[in-house]
Amino acid sequence: MSTNKKISRRHALKSMGAVVVSSVVASSGVFSLTSFEAKRNKRIILYFTGTGNCLYIARQLAGENTELLSIPQMVKRGKYEFEADEIGIVYPVYGHMPPYMVRQFIQKAKLNAKYKFAVLTYGEMKCDAVEIWDRISRKAGNTFDYIGTIVMVNNWLPGFDMNEQIKIDKHIPENLQKIKTDISQQKHWHEPVTEEERQIHREFIARSGLNPEVGFLMKSEKYFTVTNACVGCGICTYVCPRGNYELTARSVKTSGDCEFCFACIQNCPQRAIQFTKLEDGSFPDGTEKNPNARYRNEHISLMDLKLANNQKK
Ligand SMILES: Cc1cc2nc3c(=O)[nH]c(=O)nc-3n(C[C@H](O)[C@H](O)[C@H](O)COP(=O)(O)O)c2cc1C
Ligand code: SF4
Ligand code: SF4
Structure with a gap:
């Protein structure tokens, strides 16, 4: 997809969709835990889900000593402080941004953990979602050591036929395995973002008229x-x-x-x-x-x- 090409409004709708192949390059700071230490680590995974993809991924990332917590339930109970060896967050990208509730949650949250990871699910085009999350979470004082993405069924009804989506092999088991391994090694890594992806997101914001500080609300x-x-x-x-x-x-x-x-x-x-x-x-x-x-x-x-x-x- 060309960076200069203007996108139409219909294209903006669909383009929460065109395939972007992300290069998976390890960058820095990997260190391994012994399997004994990994088992002892207490992990909390906070998730937001509309159609279950993120709950599925959160469950898959749960180890032996993991508490799975729904963000809407935490918000309902007014619980924003968490302590564990590792804290993870799993959410769906909406226009390459986090859901508003997740954005508000991270602004209030105190995540006390040595290692923090985020896994963002998306349907076909994540653009600069990783950088957007890094910016929002860092500003809130919750810096994440690991931010990765995984492509799933695209539940964006305006642009996609669900019956067609479920037929596409998005290599979820293989991609999930890589993320599991990274996290078990407490890898420090943010998935790289290209200038083209940043540009597509800027064009999407301009076309959709969404407020980038809010997203889909x-x-x-x-x-x-x-x-x-x-x-x-x-x-x-x-x-x-x-x-x-x-x-x-x-x-x-x-x-x-x-x-x-x-x-x-x-x-x-x-x-x-x-x-x-x-x-x-x-x-x-x-x-x-x-x-x-x-x-x-x-x-x-x-x-x-x-x-x-x-x-x-
Ligand atoms: C409002 C909305 C916006 C979305 N925006 C994007 C997007 O920008 N890029 C993308 O690849 N998928 C997008 N999707 C698809 C979801 O991110 C994806 O299907 C996700 O895995 C859904 O997770 P869930 O089943 O846990 O709700 C969007 C879905 C919705 C409902
Ligand atoms: S009303 Fe809005 S927030 Fe509630 S389930 Fe429907 S789309 Fe989600
Ligand atoms: S709108 Fe649908 S889900 Fe809601 S009560 Fe009616 S039939 Fe049930």
């Missing part, structure tokens, strides 16, 4: 419509990490600040949640690739997602 009442296909099962009221859905006597209502994680629209069994068509130049505009295709990571159950995201008392 939308309003669920603006972007989602509940149709009369709704059977009142209540799933959306559990899987939303913002608790934006409410069952009323006659229907389901949604409102509030929205992470745009798609947990609601992807998990509604009736496909009763749809994007609202917007003709006022909003990004995105409510069109999607395949309104009949929905996705949740194959290793993650609906119950797992409910437990991860539920905001009810």
Whole structure:
């Protein structure tokens, strides 16, 4: 993809997608632990997930002595201080940026650990996500020793057909194995970013009109419509990490600040949640690739997602 070429708005939508092959070059400061020490280390992994990819990766990175903690649950409990030998964070990139909740979380968090790692999942184009996380976390006083990315199913409904996405071999086991090895060796490394990737992100921000200091923070009442296909099962009221859905006597209502994680629209069994068509130049505009295709990571159950995201008392 050329750096100078202007991207159209439609291209910006899709380009959270064009393949970027990242070079994997070890840079500095690797040191090994004995397997005995590695086993004794207490590890905490904090995660945010909309459709389960990050929960799956977080589980895969969990060792013998690991506590897995959902960021929405920590936010709900007002818990921001953590202590362990190793602390990791796993989140999905949204427009190459962290979800707003993750951004806010890291600004308040006190992560007391000798070794901190971050693994960012993405669908096809991560751009300078690693540098963006390094900047945000460093500014918050939480510097990460290791920041890597892993490509998964792209759950960005406006640009991708979920039925097509699940057929693509994204070499997850091999890529995951490399990350596991790096982390077990407490490798100090940030995945390299190219100037072209920085440029594509700048163009995306310009085209989408998103505030780079915020990222995707939308309003669920603006972007989602509940149709009369709704059977009142209540799933959306559990899987939303913002608790934006409410069952009323006659229907389901949604409102509030929205992470745009798609947990609601992807998990509604009736496909009763749809994007609202917007003709006022909003990004995105409510069109999607395949309104009949929905996705949740194959290793993650609906119950797992409910437990991860539920905001009810
Ligand atoms: C709002 C939104 C924005 C996204 N932006 C990007 C992006 O910029 N680049 C990319 O490769 N994937 C992007 N994706 C895809 C997700 O990062 C990817 O599918 C991720 O693994 C989802 O994780 P989860 O299943 O834990 O929610 C985006 C997805 C959403 C919902
Ligand atoms: S998940 Fe779908 S069917 Fe169930 S209550 Fe929500 S909108 Fe209705
Ligand atoms: S309303 Fe839907 S997209 Fe928004 S935060 Fe809740 S689950 Fe995620």
